[in-house]
Amino acid sequence: FGATVAGLPLAFAGLSWAIGSWWQGRVDDSAGPRSRIALIRAGFVLVAVGAGGIALASVPALPGWLAFPGWLCSGLGAGFAMSSVSVLLLKYTTDADRGADSAALQLSDATMSALTTGVAGVLVAAAARGALGYTSAFVLLDVAMAGVALAGALAATRARPAPP
Numbered sequence: 001f002g003a004t005v006a007g008l009p010l011a012f013a014g015l016s017w018a019i020g021s022w023w024q025g026r027v028d029d030s031a032g033p034r035s036r037i038a039l040i041r042a043g044f045v046l047v048a049v050g051a052g053g054i055a056l057a058s059v060p061a062l063p064g065w066l067a068f069p070g071w072l073c074s075g076l077g078a079g080f081a082m083s084s085v086s087v088l089l090l091k092y093t094t095d096a097d098r099g100a101d102s103a104a105l106q107l108s109d110a111t112m113s114a115l116t117t118g119v120a121g122v123l124v125a126a127a128a129r130g131a132l133g134y135t136s137a138f139v140l141l142d143v144a145m146a147g148v149a150l151a152g153a154l155a156a157t158r159a160r161p162a163p164p
Contacts, residue, residue: 001064009067013075020079024087033088037159040084044153046077048146055142058135081152082109092161116145 020043027035053070056062086105093101123137132140 009071012068013071013078016072016075017079020076021083022079024080024084027084029087029091033092033159033161036084036088036091037156040081040088040156040159041153043077043079043081043084044149044156046073046080048077048149048153050074050077051142051146051149055139055146058138058142060135077149081156088159092159112148116148119144 024039024043027039029036050070050073053066053073057064057067057070089101089105090098120141123132123141124134126132127134127137
């Protein structure tokens with residue numbers, strides 16, 4: 001693909017992320033956390049499905065257009081999950097813990113972003129040095145990201161209001 005076409009999946013991801021954030025903002029939380037937790041789980045599952053699609057698109061024998069729906073799913077899932085986690089945290093933390101809990105959420109977000117970016121850099125550097133192929137590096141990275149997203153989907157079931 002040329003630069004413009006190769007950039008389109010990322011643009012789709014940004015657009016679908018905005019749609020997911022908009023959609024989760026219309027969830028009715030009056031019945032309790034169940035609908036919000038379901039949205040978080042769906043978001044993580046969509047990210048995992050998207051990462052799987054992107055892993056498939058990394059294989060030269062398969063069509064590259066698989067990256068388009070992969071990034072679309074991942075963006076929508078991120079819009080569902082990331083905003084919903086923040087909403088749930090603010091709703092169910094105590095006044096005394098709100099600052100510490102918000103800081104912990106931001107710290108975990110930044111730490112995981114740095115960690116996964118570092119792992120991606122190591123894999124790309126290994127491929128550049130010939131230690132493994134680029135296809136292997138990208139598929140391994142995408143499968144690992146799908147695993148992280150599935151772990152998030154499982155962890156979402158633990159969301160609970162703070163004890164009184």
